Amino acid sequence: MIDCSRMTGIQVDPDQRIVRAQPGxxxxxxxxETQALGLAVPGGFISSTGLAGLTLGGGFGYLSRRCGLTVDNLISVDLVTADGDRVRASDDQNAELFWGLKGGGGNFGVASSFEFRLHDLGPTVLAGPVVHDFDDAPEVLRQVSRVFESLPESVSCLPVLRYAPPAPFIPEQYHGRLxxxxxxxxxxDPEAGESALAPLRLIxxxxxxxxxxxxxxxxxAMFDKTAAHGARNYWKGHYLDELNDGAIDALCAQAARMPSKESSIGMLSLGGAVSRKQDTDSPYxxxxxxxxxxxxxxxxEMAEDRTHIDWARATFESVDPHATGGVYVNFLSEDEGxxxxxxxxxEDTHSRLVALKRQWDPENRFHLNQNIRPGGS
Ligand SMILES: Cc1cc2nc3c(=O)[nH]c(=O)nc-3n(C[C@H](O)[C@H](O)[C@H](O)COP(=O)(O)OP(=O)(O)OC[C@H]3O[C@@H](n4cnc5c(N)ncnc54)[C@H](O)[C@@H]3O)c2cc1C
Known part of the structure; x- marks a missing residue:
């Protein structure tokens, strides 16, 4: 294992509106660093997530509907290859490698630096949680799905089915309840915030x-405590073209069977700027x-592994008929194959990645990952 966690350099260039960041x-x-200047790169919704792995898989978060995926804002990557060479990948240099790094994971080398385009943001934004009784969840989710079709790209929402934490903004009698x-x-634009969020808040x-x-x-950082180190975790992921009635009913039924107070089911809104790019622009x-x-x-508890893994798998199966069949490479569990x-x-993107793998890592030195095998299957 190559540990990059001490490579934490960040350089913001507000004039050029770019930021360079190291992989730790x-x-x-x-x-x-970027918000100190009212700027931002779209990243994930747990602030302790590593930038390198997130970027190399695509990367989405609250800003993605307005600003695209993390990789849609990537300008260049410096990489140490399997041969030990140092190369730069960008639209102008090693362009096919650059394409592969925008979602192909850690298959092609060790990234030693990333360069991103920056967007204006805040630093103060209108944001926060709205909490509903679990009994109302199916109807509220139906309405969220309906109103979302007409909401601007500047609005993002992450509905989460979970047990209530003892947070001060949640009435005490609901703590520990679904x-x-x-x-x-x-x-x-902050001026437009109240009216933009109103349709969601009025549900x-x-x-x-x-x-x-x-x-x-x-x-x-709102959800950081729910992802703190030290617990046992098992994730499954799906993409949905729409949050339809079948998916909502399946998810609510499975939430009611959730065997752990720490588990959750989250649905992040995408679309907007993410959907305006072509599927072929990146391996996403x-x-x-x-x-x-x-x-x-x-x-x-390790003794409970079976119970919780089975619940995650059953939830995944129950939504499967309503899902696209695709999955985010960064949400794959180790056992998924x-x-x-x-x-x-x-298939098409995978074949293109296999060709790239043959060129840059023919012996599959980088294989402890969501592996693209140089020989194909
Ligand atoms: C709590 C939590 C919340 C998350 N939320 C989001 C989210 O909102 N949006 C989203 O898009 N994803 C999200 N993810 C998924 C996340 O993108 C992946 O887990 C990602 O792999 C994290 O990267 P890392 O650098 O922290 O991980 P690491 O475990 O350090 O790396 C994971 C893999 O990435 C590759 N890699 C890492 N660094 C390098 C490098 N320098 N060069 C080459 N390859 C490298 C390697 O293959 C490595 O095995 C979340 C994950 C967690 C655990």
Missing amino acids: VLIRDLDR ILLLAMIHTG GRPLADAVGPKPYCAFQ PHRSAQWVLNIQARWR EARVRAAYG
Whole structure:
């Protein structure tokens, strides 16, 4: 294992509106440095996620509907290859390698530096959670799905089915009970925030509404405690073209059977700028999906592994008829095998990645990953 965690350099160039970051950087480090100047790169929604792995798989988060995937904002990558050579990949240099690095994972070398385009943001944004009783979850999710079709790209929402944490904004009698939490943010012109988020906030009869002006960095860290180190985890993922009635009913039924108070089912809104790029622009062929589903089983005792893994798998199966069949390469679990890696890319993209792998890593030195085998299957 090559440990890059001490490579944490970040250089922001506000005039050029670019940032260079080393591979040990976490999303929160990047947000801190760029937000000091009111700028941002779209990253994931848990701020302790590593920038390198997230970027090399595609990368999405709250800013993606407005600004695209993390890789849509990538300008160049410096890479140490399997031969030990140092190369730069960009649209102008090693362009095919650059294409492969925008979703092909750690298959082609060790990234030693990333360069990204920056967007204006905040640093204060209108954002926060709105909490609903679990009994209302199916109807609220139906309405979220309906209103989303007319919401601007500056609005993003992450509905989460989970047990309520003892957070001060949730009435005490709901702590430890199943809830539907809608994490929402407006990432555009602050003046337009209230009216842009209103259609989501007006749905149903919320138990709590903690939406308000807050630092983007604080909102990005909202779920960090739910992903702190030390627990056992098993994830499954799907993409959905729409949050339809069948998917909503299946997810709510499985949430009611959730065997751990730490598990959750999250659905992040995509579309917008993500969908405007072509599937062939990067090895991320899920551009048309409007939602990405993340089934997170999380528990403490090894003796309970079977129970929680079975729940995650059953949840995945129950939504399968409503899903696209694709999967985000960064949400694959270790046991999912080569067929799922192919599903993450689709046949055409996978073949193109295999050709690239043959060129840059023919002996498959980098294979402890979602592996693209140089020999194909
Ligand atoms: C709690 C949590 C929340 C998440 N939320 C999101 C989200 O909102 N959006 C999203 O898009 N993804 C999300 N993810 C998925 C995340 O993108 C992947 O887990 C990603 O692999 C994390 O990268 P890392 O650098 O932290 O991981 P690591 O475990 O360090 O790396 C994972 C793999 O990436 C490759 N890699 C890492 N660094 C390099 C490098 N320098 N050069 C070459 N290859 C490298 C290697 O193959 C490595 O095995 C989340 C994951 C977690 C655990």
